[in-house]
Amino acid sequence: MANLSSEFLGIKSPNPFWLASAPPTDKAYNVNRAFEAGWGGAVWKTLGEDPPIVNVSGPRYGVSYGNDRRVSGFNNIELITDRPLGVNLAEMRQVKRDWSDRALVASVMLPMEEASWARYVPMIEDTGVDAFELNLGCPHGMSERGMGAAVGQVPEYIQRATEGCKKYACIPVIVKLTPNVADILPPARAARAGGADAVSLINTVNSIMRVDYDTLSMYPATDGMGSHGGYCGPGVKPIALHMIAEIARSRDTADLPISGIGGITDWRDAVDHLALGAANVQVCTAVMVYGFKIIDDLRDGLNNFLDEKGMSAVSELVGKAVPSVTDWQYLNLNHIEKASINQDLCISCGRCHLVCEDVSHQAITCEVNGERCFEVIDEACVGCNLCVSICPVEGCMTMKQLSSGTDPRTGQAIVNEKADWTTHPNNPMRGK
Amino acid sequence: MGMTEQAPADIRPGRLGKAEIVANFSEMHPPLSRPEALIEADRCYFCFDAPCTTACPTGIDVPGFIQKIRSDNVRGSAQTILSENIMGGMCSRVCPTEVLCEQVCVRNTLEDRPVRIGLLQRYATDSIIENGLQLFQRKESTGKRIAVVGAGPASLSCAHRLASLGHRVTVFNRDEKPGGLNEYGIAAYKTVDDFAQKEVDYILEIGSIDVRNGASLGVDFSLADLRKEYDAVFLGFGMAGVNDLSLGNGLAKGVIDAVEYISRLRQAADKSELPVGRKVLVIGGGMTAIDVAVQSKFLGAEEVTIAYRRGAQQMGASRLEQEHALTSGVCIRHWLAPERLLLSAGRLSAVRFEHTHLNSSGKLQGSGEYCELDADIVFTAIGQRVLWDTLGDTAKLLELAQARIAVDENRKTSLPDVWAGGDCVDGGEDLTVSAVQDGKLAAIDIDRYLRRIMDVGE
Ligand SMILES: Cc1cc2nc3c(=O)[nH]c(=O)nc-3n(C[C@H](O)[C@H](O)[C@H](O)COP(=O)(O)OP(=O)(O)OC[C@H]3O[C@@H](n4cnc5c(N)ncnc54)[C@H](O)[C@@H]3O)c2cc1C
Ligand SMILES: Cc1cc2nc3c(=O)[nH]c(=O)nc-3n(C[C@H](O)[C@H](O)[C@H](O)COP(=O)(O)O)c2cc1C
Ligand code: SF4
Numbered sequence: 063m064a065n066l067s068s069e070f071l072g073i074k075s076p077n078p079f080w081l082a083s084a085p086p087t088d089k090a091y092n093v094n095r096a097f098e099a100g101w102g103g104a105v106w107k108t109l110g111e112d113p114p115i116v117n118v119s120g121p122r123y124g125v126s127y128g129n130d131r132r133v134s135g136f137n138n139i140e141l142i143t144d145r146p147l148g149v150n151l152a153e154m155r156q157v158k159r160d161w162s163d164r165a166l167v168a169s170v171m172l173p174m175e176e177a178s179w180a181r182y183v184p185m186i187e188d189t190g191v192d193a194f195e196l197n198l199g200c201p202h203g204m205s206e207r208g209m210g211a212a213v214g215q216v217p218e219y220i221q222r223a224t225e226g227c228k229k230y231a232c233i234p235v236i237v238k239l240t241p242n243v244a245d246i247l248p249p250a251r252a253a254r255a256g257g258a259d260a261v262s263l264i265n266t267v268n269s270i271m272r273v274d275y276d277t278l279s280m281y282p283a284t285d286g287m288g289s290h291g292g293y294c295g296p297g298v299k300p301i302a303l304h305m306i307a308e309i310a311r312s313r314d315t316a317d318l319p320i321s322g323i324g325g326i327t328d329w330r331d332a333v334d335h336l337a338l339g340a341a342n343v344q345v346c347t348a349v350m351v352y353g354f355k356i357i358d359d360l361r362d363g364l365n366n367f368l369d370e371k372g373m374s375a376v377s378e379l380v381g382k383a384v385p386s387v388t389d390w391q392y393l394n395l396n397h398i399e400k401a402s403i404n405q406d407l408c409i410s411c412g413r414c415h416l417v418c419e420d421v422s423h424q425a426i427t428c429e430v431n432g433e434r435c436f437e438v439i440d441e442a443c444v445g446c447n448l449c450v451s452i453c454p455v456e457g458c459m460t461m462k463q464l465s466s467g468t469d470p471r472t473g474q475a476i477v478n479e480k481a482d483w484t485t486h487p488n489n490p491m492r493g494k
Numbered sequence: 495m496g497m498t499e500q501a502p503a504d505i506r507p508g509r510l511g512k513a514e515i516v517a518n519f520s521e522m523h524p525p526l527s528r529p530e531a532l533i534e535a536d537r538c539y540f541c542f543d544a545p546c547t548t549a550c551p552t553g554i555d556v557p558g559f560i561q562k563i564r565s566d567n568v569r570g571s572a573q574t575i576l577s578e579n580i581m582g583g584m585c586s587r588v589c590p591t592e593v594l595c596e597q598v599c600v601r602n603t604l605e606d607r608p609v610r611i612g613l614l615q616r617y618a619t620d621s622i623i624e625n626g627l628q629l630f631q632r633k634e635s636t637g638k639r640i641a642v643v644g645a646g647p648a649s650l651s652c653a654h655r656l657a658s659l660g661h662r663v664t665v666f667n668r669d670e671k672p673g674g675l676n677e678y679g680i681a682a683y684k685t686v687d688d689f690a691q692k693e694v695d696y697i698l699e700i701g702s703i704d705v706r707n708g709a710s711l712g713v714d715f716s717l718a719d720l721r722k723e724y725d726a727v728f729l730g731f732g733m734a735g736v737n738d739l740s741l742g743n744g745l746a747k748g749v750i751d752a753v754e755y756i757s758r759l760r761q762a763a764d765k766s767e768l769p770v771g772r773k774v775l776v777i778g779g780g781m782t783a784i785d786v787a788v789q790s791k792f793l794g795a796e797e798v799t800i801a802y803r804r805g806a807q808q809m810g811a812s813r814l815e816q817e818h819a820l821t822s823g824v825c826i827r828h829w830l831a832p833e834r835l836l837l838s839a840g841r842l843s844a845v846r847f848e849h850t851h852l853n854s855s856g857k858l859q860g861s862g863e864y865c866e867l868d869a870d871i872v873f874t875a876i877g878q879r880v881l882w883d884t885l886g887d888t889a890k891l892l893e894l895a896q897a898r899i900a901v902d903e904n905r906k907t908s909l910p911d912v913w914a915g916g917d918c919v920d921g922g923e924d925l926t927v928s929a930v931q932d933g934k935l936a937a938i939d940i941d942r943y944l945r946r947i948m949d950v951g952e
Contacts, residue, residue, distance in 0.1 A: 128536070129532035129533055129535065129536045129564060130529075130532070130533045130536065131529075409539075409600040409601075409603040409604050410541075410545075410600055410603070411539040411540075411541040411542070411600045412541050412542030412543060413539060413540065413541065413542060415542050416542035428542060428543065434543075434545075454539050454604075455604060
C-alpha cells in the first residue's frame with residue numbers, strides 16, 4: 063500500500079484531497095461531515111469583513127447535463143460567506159481543535175488596505191488554522207467591489223495583496239489564482255514576488271450557462287434577470303491543467319508549490335493534476351453533485367494507481383508529466399504515426415470513415431472488394447488521430463509509429479533523428 | 495335449439511375474469527418515457543451509411559431521427575420518419591425489428607443489445623400523432639384523379655403520397671373501416687387504444703383523399719371501370735383468402751380460419767364475450783399462428799399448442815415472436831404435419847399428425863409415425879392467398895406471378911396505368927412496412943407518369 067499522507071507547505075493531512083473553499087466548507091456542520099467521511103483537509107468558505115454580504119434568494123446554480131442528466135458543467139453566482147465573521151471564526155476554532163490531523167485553511171477576501179490586514183490576519187490566525195488562502199479569483203459579485211477577480215486580474219494588485227497578508231501572517235499564505243486572464247504566468251510571478259508560499263488554481267471561469275428556451279432570457283435568472291457566474295466541474299479541468307503545467311514548467315515559477323483545483327471528480331482527474339505539477343488537490347463541484355462519499359474512490363483509486371506504478375508516496379507522482387510538456391515548435395516533425403484499425407474489434411459503424419472523409423484527409427475506406435469495410439489508407443493518413451479519438455470501441459483504433467522505410471504519404475524516408483520547427487526549412491524565422 | 499346444435503361447454507366466452515382479460519391485452523411493449531428515450535438515443539453511434547437504414551424497407555434515416563430525439567427536436571424527428579414512412583407509428587409497434595433495423599445495429603457486435611430503434615421511432619411519432627400536429631401539406635393541385643383499391647397500409651401510403659404531390663385520390667375499400675390488417679389483423683396487444691384509426695385519421699387529414707368504405711372491386715365495380723374513369727389505378731387489396739388444410743373431411747365444426755377469428759377479436763368491444771376453447775390447436779408457423787395462439791391463451795384457453803410441420807428455424811415467425819408465445823404459455827411442437835381431423839359426434843375432437851423430417855435431399859418427408867393431439871378448436875394459419883374469383887375481370891387483365899400480381903421495381907403492373915403493392919403483389923415480404931414502401935414507390939412512379947402526360951398535353 064502506498065502512503066497517501068501529504069505534506070503541503072509543512073501542513074500535514076492524511077491524504078492530498080482537500081475541499082475547496084465553497085458551500086461544502088461553509089460551516090462546521092458540513093466540514094465535520096467531510097472529515098468523518100475521510101477528507102484530508104478543507105479550505106473554509108471565504109471569509110470577509112462584517113457586515114457579511116447578502117446572497118440572492120433565488121437560483122444560485124446552473125448546470126449542463128448529458129441526456130442521462132449526468133452533470134458535465136456547473137456554474138454559480140454565490141458570493142463569499144454570508145455569515146458574520148465571528149460565527150465562522152468560532153466554528154473554525156472548534157473544528158481545528160476536534161480534527162487536529164486534518165488541514166484547515168482560512169480563505170480570505172479583504173479590502174486592499176493595510177489596516178484590514180493588520181486587523182483581520184492575526185484574528186483569523188488565532189483560530190489555529192494552518193494557512194491562509196487569498197481569494198483573488200471570485201469572478202462575480204465581489205469583483206464589482208474591487209475584490210476577488212478584480213484583484214486577481216492585475217498582477218500588481220496580486221503582489222500588493224500578498225505582501226499585505228504576508229506582513230501580518232505567521233502561517234503560510236497560498237494565493238488562489240483566477241483563470242480569467244489571458245496568461246496565467248504574470249499573476250503567478252506576482253504572487254511569488256509578493257512572498258506567496260504557494261498558489262492554488264483555478265477559481266471559476268466567467269460564464270453564462272444558456273438561455274431559457276421558453277422565455278428567451280438568460281438562464282438561470284432571478285426575477286427575470288441573470289448575471290454571469292463562475293464555471294467549474296468536469297468542463298474546466300483541461301483549463302486548470304494547462305495553467306498548472308505552465309506554472310510548473312516555467313523557470314521562474316517552477317519552485318512555487320501548487321494546490322490543484324478544477325474539475326476533479328475521480329482519482330484519474332487527481333492523477334492529472336498531480337502529474338502535471340500540483341502537490342495536492344482541492345475539490346468542490348464533484349462533492350456538490352455526489353456528496354462527500356466520493357473520497358472513498360479518490361483515496362483508494364489513487365492508492366491502487368500508485369501501487370501499480372510502484373510508487374510508495376504521492377510525492378513521487380507530483381510533477382512526473384511536467385517534462386513532457388513543451389512548446390509546439392519543439393515537437394519532433396520527423397516522428398510519423400498512422401492510424402490503424404483492429405478488424406477483429408471493429409463493429410463497422412463507419413464513423414472513422416465519415417469524419418476522415420468530411421473533416422480530415424480522406425484516408426479511410428468504406429468498402430473493400432465490394433464489402434463494407436473500413437481500412438486506413440497509409441498513403442493519405444496524416445496521423446491526426448481524429449478517427450482514433452472518436453471510435454466508439456475502446457482499443458479498436460490505435461496510432462502506430464513508422465520507424466523505418468518511407469512514409470507512403472510523402473514518399474520520404476523515415477528519419478530517426480529529431481527535427482523540429484525551429485530547424486525546419488519552411489520556417490521563415492529559422493536561425494534568427 | 496337441439497342438443498347437437500348447441501356449442502359444447504368447452505368452447506365458451508369468459509374463461510377468465512374481465513379484468514384479467516383486459517390486463518392480458520394491455521400493451522406488449524409499453525412506450526419509452528422521455529428520460530428513457532433520451533438515454534436510449536444516446537446509445538446510437540450515428541453510423542456512416544447506417545445498416546439500420548439499409549435494413550428498413552422504407553429506408554428511414556434512423557440515425558438522423560435518433561439524433562433529433564437526442565436534441566429534443568421531436569417534431570423534426572417525426573418529420574424524418576414520416577416523410578419516408580407515413581405509417582411510422584404503426585410500424586414502430588408491429589415491425590419485427592429483430593429481423594429488420596435492430597438486427598443489423600452495430601451495437602449487437604459490441605454488447606448483443608441493439609439500440610431500441612422501434613421504441614424510439616414510436617416515441618417520436620406518438621408525440622406528433624397524439625398532439626395532432628400535422629406535418630404534411632398538399633402541393634398545388636394537378637387536377638389528376640387516381641383510384642386506389644383497398645385501405646390497408648399499401649393503399650393508404652400510396653394515397654397519402656399522391657395527395658401530398660397534388661393529386662386527387664378516391665379510395666375504394668371493401669371493409670367497413672379503413673386500415674386493412676392494421677385495423678383487423680395485427681395482434682391486439684401490439685396496437686392498443688384504437689391507434690390504427692388515429693393513424694388513419696392523421697393520414698387522411700392531408701385532404702384530397704375520398705374514402706368509400708364498403709365498396710368492393712369485383713362486386714361494385716371492375717378494374718376496367720376504374721381505368722376508364724381515373725387517370726391511374728393502384729391496387730392494394732391484400733389477400734382476402736386463407737389456405738385450406740385440405741384434409742379431405744371438409745370443414746368440420748371447430749375448424750376456424752385464424753385471420754377471421756383475429757378480426758372478430760380486434761373488433762370486439764369486450765373481449766371477454768369472445769368464445770374460446772379449453773384446448774386450442776393452431777396449425778401453421780407464421781405471425782398469424784403466433785398471434786392467434788397467444789391471444790387464445792390471453793382469452794383463457796387452458797392448453798394452446800402450435801403444430802408446425804418443420805423446425806423452429808423455418809418458422810415464418812421470428813425467434814422473438816416464438817419466444818413471446820412460449821413465455822405466454824403456448825406450447826410449440828415442431829415436425830408435425832396434420833394428417834386427419836378426428837371427429838366425435840360430428841364435431842372435432844382431435845387432430846392426427848404424422849411426424850416429419852428432412853430427407854437426405856433436404857425435402858420434407860413423413861416418417862410414418864403418428865400422434866394425436868386433442869382439440870376443441872383448430873385454428874388454420876397456413877398462409878393466405880388472393881381470392882381471384884371474387885375480383886371480377888382483374889386477373890384476366892393483369893399478368894400474375896405465383897398467383898399474385900406481377901410488378902416491376904416501381905410497383906407498376908403489366909398495364910401502363912395500373913400499379914399494385916402490399917400483400918397482393920408477388921415478391922413482397924408480407925409485412926406492414928413493406929406494404930407502406932410499395933405504396934410510396936408506386937405513388938412516386940404514378941406522379942412521374944401523370945406529369946409526363948401533363949407535359950405532353952401542354
Ligand atoms: C394476423 C396477422 C398478423 C400480422 N402481424 C403483423 C405484424 O405484427 N407485423 C407486420 O409487419 N405485419 C404483420 N402482418 C402482415 C401485415 O398485416 C400485412 O403484410 C399488411 O397489412 C399488408 O398490407 P396491404 O395494404 O397489402 O393489405 P391489407 O392490410 O390486407 O389491406 C387490404 C385492404 O384491401 C381491402 N380490400 C380487400 N379486397 C378488396 C376488394 N375486393 N375491393 C376493395 N377493397 C378490398 C381491405 O378491406 C383492406 O382495406 C400480419 C398479418 C396478419 C394476417
Ligand atoms: C457554489 C460555489 C461557491 C464557491 N465559492 C467560493 C468561495 O467562496 N471562495 C473561493 O475561493 N472559491 C469559491 N468557489 C470556487 C471553488 O473553490 C473552486 O475553485 C472551483 O469550483 C473549481 O473547482 P471544482 O471544479 O472542483 O468545482 C466556489 C465554487 C462554487 C461552485
Ligand atoms: S419502419 Fe420498422 S424496420 Fe423501419 S426503422 Fe421503423 S421499426 Fe425499423
